[in-house]
Amino acid sequence: MPDIVPIPDIVVGRLPTYLRELQRMAQDGQGITSSQELGKRLGISAAQIRKDLSLFGEFGKQGTGYTISFLVDKLRQILKVNCVWDIALVGAGDVGHALANYQGFADRGFRIVMVFDNDPKKIGTQIGSFIVKPIDNLIEEIRKASIKVAMLAVPVNQAQKVADLLVEAGIKAILNYAPTSLNVPEGVHLQHTDPVTHLQRMTYYLK
């Protein structure tokens, strides 16, 4: 379907969770699913899922449900993860180590290709399968490799400074792990990840 009216960002935000769950079903050998089943697994109404997907086309048939492999392919196209995006990771501390060793990137559209830090004790050491590079080379290396996506795992008091460097290097999407807000120019996408927002979403329901 032509993409004339912009899709609401809130819908875009749900698609990756649909894709993750569908990829898990496929890994478990399942071939077909329904909006009811997907909704139950995700805690979202079946109607919401059908409405979201209908914005992008006709992906299922009334009564027969969705072919998982077909829907996975379509969602990967829509989210532009039918290719692999190279990621620059900045920060070789605890979070950086966790990300460099994270087993959840495979087959989902991303791979870390370089890791930077400003700490002379960390530069040159190995983290995951990467040798930590000096942050002084960040702009040059990211530009040379045409990397567009970065993960920011530096202390709060350095986050804005490093974000500015990433923007200067041509990065267009930043996933921020530092518990602070950041300013980025128009056209650069920013997401924050933070355990507390997930936890608060659950405590709402606790007695």
Add this chain to the structure above:
Amino acid sequence: MPDIVPIPDIVVGRLPTYLRELQRMAQDGQGITSSQELGKRLGISAAQIRKDLSLFGEFGKQGTGYTISFLVDKLRQILKVNCVWDIALVGAGDVGHALANYQGFADRGFRIVMVFDNDPKKIGTQIGSFIVKPIDNLIEEIRKASIKVAMLAVPVNQAQKVADLLVEAGIKAILNYAPTSLNVPEGVHLQHTDPVTHLQRMTYYLK
């Protein structure tokens, strides 16, 4: 306002990001904000924010905006983070280290109080300000301390087994860092955190 009709979970899911941004504004010394300003900082429409908040009561005045400290208090009450929830962390690997040292819990309703692992090399070692406890004691220790919230940072192939232990121990909210789905019984809340879903939400917009 009385909470007669259940609030949609999608709205509940937005409240923590409102609270985080408002707490940041307060930290920066700001006293008043508007749905326009908050929306701009979060990439959400002002109308959506007003609609979400109106489900819980009258928090702002037409033309004068929101008093940040008042709205922060209200959101903390709604999300039940006007107290502090003790957290049991399971897994003393990279992610566990990152969480044990995370600076973003303070004043947001959570504190880690114990860390477990099953690796004899990790048990008894220090991570953050905690001595890692053996997972064999998990049920007993969590029950004794009446802990209701857990973070799960173990390898994929152990995640379900540990989730079952947590449920048996009386945990009611689990934040899962393992890139796998989990089954938990009705009444136990589960959230997954995963860098890829955040990244995919941004690549959608990249050319």
